[in-house]
Amino acid sequence: MNQSIPVNEIVLPSKASRLARAIWKHKALYIIALPGIFYFFIFKYIPLLGTVIAFQNYNIFQGVTGSPWVGFAQFEKMFMYPEFARILKNTLIINFYDLLFGFTAPIILALMLNEVRKVLAKRIIQTVIYMPHFLSWVIISGIFIGILSPSTGIVNTLIKAFGYDPVYFLAEESFIRPLIVGSGMWRDVGWGTIIYLAALAGINPHLYEAAEVDGANRWQQTWNITIPSLLPTITILFLLQIGNFLDFGFERVYVFLNPLNRESGEIFDTYIYHAGLLQNQFSYTTAIGIFKSVVGLILLVGANFLSRKTTGNSLY
Template identity: 65%
Template sequence: MSGQAPTVSQKSMKARKPLGKQRSNFRKYKALYFITIPGILYFIIFKYLPLMGSVMAFQDYNIFKGFTGSPWVGLDQFKRMFTYTEFLRILENTVLIGLYDILIAFPVPIILALLLNELRKVLYKRILQTIVYLPHFLSWVIIGGIMIGILSPTTGIVNQMLNAVGIKSIYFLGEDSYIRSILVGTGIWKDSGWGTIIYLAALASVNPELYEAARMDGANRWKQTLSITIPAILPTITIMFLLHIGNFLDFGFERVFVFVNSLNEHKGDILDTYIYRVGLIDQQYSYTTAIGLFKSIVGLMLIMIGNTLSKKTSGEGLY
């Protein structure tokens, strides 16, 4: 009879359909589900299970007694962290280098992508793009060796150019006033080209008809960039910026370790190298675990604050 309300059995059949559909999807795409298993295991083993070790930050951890036998000290490790003069100096170094990296290094891939996008010869564009992001595939040990050779006070090309114009050689890695610029500059050289790939992919999705309409309205290339190109990739820029500030205090151990020495560590030593020296060499596990937990909390707070502000202003965010 038309208009008759569905019976209980009909309702239960409709409720069972999504479950059957899920099972059919699993059977259909079971190969893809199996492929994800190594990735899931990676995050469980190397990302989530190590979080259990964070309890060391609240203990006077003894490697022979383990988690259960080590005495609890509460927040003593954190109190020590914020009252220790050397830690405050290293925290200042990390914050300043992180700010330089955001203000100077972060915009470079965007600018490179905009410049490469303006090239009309595809072959020339691909060659330049390959040259620019090739350093990304080199390790920091190789990058460090290259830069140490370039900045050498005796045989380095930089000092040879300075000597050619009558300026005395400068021992760049022997003075702490240059180390922050070297760290940020080498990071730009190594990773900015790789970052352009993401922005070039975003630029490829821009509708060409928008540029045609802008040209018909008399807009030159600069105005087209300001009114079409940058707004089109702004969501990508926002996401990349949020991911970047999440690693604000995580500048990278290898990146700094290859350049820092006893002559420049006063301004070049960061939290990662400090954790290596105090935690692994001096075996102060609880203290360095507290530092690592502090870094994670700061990164999480920055992501949450940045995501909230981003969603209020541009409507884009990580979640």
């Protein structure tokens, strides 16, 4: 005879028990993820403890425990610095140009490559545009400096051929920002294109067939099928770039800087190098780093909120 068990005697597994079972069930995936977890823990999270020196007058010989606390004095020094507004302006303008042109270029190029029907030609183009991604910024700067050289560069050779005086591009402030953004686009556009091409490959081909039956041309198919299908990928990559809006990269700018173009080319990353490493102002530059991180967090949270409300796509 079957006996029913009272409801109050049924023991449900705890959350910890369910989590442990889930981890054990997918243990292979967690083992694969361990190197990445260790990387972020060692090189990202543990160094966060060192940000306390932003609230100290840090002395390398006294260490964190022996250096005096000064509260928000380093942040006040940052905002009172006469060149702070100029450096912030340069950082914002260069990042905005990079977001406007550098972010959209891979999308446009991926859409164009998607229309190439010959597989061999498509693969050759992909390989050619992807190769610069493996070059260091030192090599990139050498290539562009050589091309733009006022004496032997191919650009100035063409300019002189038309009867104009050569232009020293790296010595004029008006050219440094387009040069920084343009070199980055040339180096990384292939990497972004591959990501979007992978997303394009996942679009259901029956959607195009149905649209073609309905009489839609290639442009209408791109506008109504391809771009909406790419929107989740575009949104995620856009939000990731917004989070690093003030973190443009030190070596990308430093290799092109000189005393003649520093007024328009210096950003937070290069200034941190000069003030922090060369002048030993560790607490001051740590405060600048915290400022960059807070601004990036605010931009990321705000952009994620707007994206979730308008498109339904977000990071979290």
